[in-house]
Amino acid sequence: MFSQSLTPNTTHPAVYVRTPGADHGEELDHGLARAALRKVTSGENAFLEGTIRSHIFKVESGALALYRTLSDGRRQVLGFAFDGDLIGLGARKCHTVGAQALKPTTLRCLPVPQLKQMVSANPGLATQLYEAISEELADAQDRFFNVSQRRAIERVAFFLQKLSHRNEKHGEDPRTIVLPMSRADIGDYLGLTLETVSRTLSELRVKGIICLKESRVVHLRNLNALNELVDTPIDEDE
Amino acid sequence: MFSQSLTPNTTHPAVYVRTPGADHGEELDHGLARAALRKVTSGENAFLEGTIRSHIFKVESGALALYRTLSDGRRQVLGFAFDGDLIGLGARKCHTVGAQALKPTTLRCLPVPQLKQMVSANPGLATQLYEAISEELADAQDRFFNVSQRRAIERVAFFLQKLSHRNEKHGEDPRTIVLPMSRADIGDYLGLTLETVSRTLSELRVKGIICLKESRVVHLRNLNALNELVDTPIDEDE
DNA sequence: CGCTGAGTTGAAAAGATTCAAATTCAGTGG
């Protein structure tokens, strides 16, 4: 599509993949299980934008924000990574996004040469990586779809719905969402200011759709209403 | 990253790849060269969203818009494809986007089973597809980056810059851009209304950055100013 | 107990959309 090759100054977005329902293959998991553990403290970067992609990582625990920085200092959060997610994948030599821990986080680190070795030893792995990235792209398009032409309330609903589905997949309560990220991080992810995020959460609370126990703990009181916000972009009644 | 696995109702975005500077490998090109030709008229769909992905296509001539449709009928254009671009790639069985011709277009059609055969015969092809998709993802992130948090004028500048770079790569005049798509298509691509796109082009004209010979022919009079709009999102002076 | 950072809320301003009207253009049929 239009997008890829036209970009001139596109730093290349290493592909940041999270394990889908099915995982990336035993081969990969096996290699990762024996990989070194690394701890990063809250606020620390697992890797920086533009640095050599020496390892790929699997998040054991914690949470990270994947971001790019604008020339003027603003940043765009491209996604969040949680336990079980793979990050740092990609065909390019350098990381095209940074990965900053949102809280204390532990990572398995698999050196890229070792990954390459595994791929050449096991051709099926390349296909798995292809599929994983295909998922990633699907996700990026979905996010684009749900952000670029939508109102703040729809964007925030989309965000909460995603987290809810994630909880569901992990056998956790889909109605209780613990946010490891700040309002600013959410805003940078959804293309909104932190004030708008805050206001919108308040609006959802007033409408009885969510309940804010603490500022970082969201309880979804009305999942149907939330889903409707995501599905139907116009003609939402009060 | 966060995006991929959380999505519940994510239709899957077959990966729509265009040939990067380097192509997708002789193997693939070879297969495509012998593939059947198909003509689609302006407005016709090469394939529809949700239908079985029976073939992948290479655009021989013409132009297409790749889009998804919202439940309320609105649509999101995810990209445009021009001659040389590959479309229809992806790991999923069904197309997750539709591809509508913007003008009379010819396509090479390679059946997916044949592609699979080629991949199994040539493991390197899987890696090439991986890299191609990695590019595609890079592009999607770049677009997201340049749309979600930016003003209309910056979005339109980004769009024009992309087309200019594309021309450059193809040995065409980077200052003269012929738009095969309507203002509405551009709006659906940039997350703006068609009126805003029109107004913004007028604004760029008034500022002397572009010159509109015809409504579909844009001449870039001041590339530096255009690039600045893309690079620096704030503090643009009049 | 005062700091500091995160979050909330208010009010004014900026930006985009919506609705509507006018204009241009391409293609058609007389």
Next chain:
DNA sequence: CCACTGAATTTGAATCTTTTCAACTCAGCG
């Protein structure tokens, strides 16, 4: 060849949404 029709585009004005700037609250911490 020209008027006519419909689609695409441009432009205007009112409205709506989000941002911006600022004030205020709250919790954790030295």
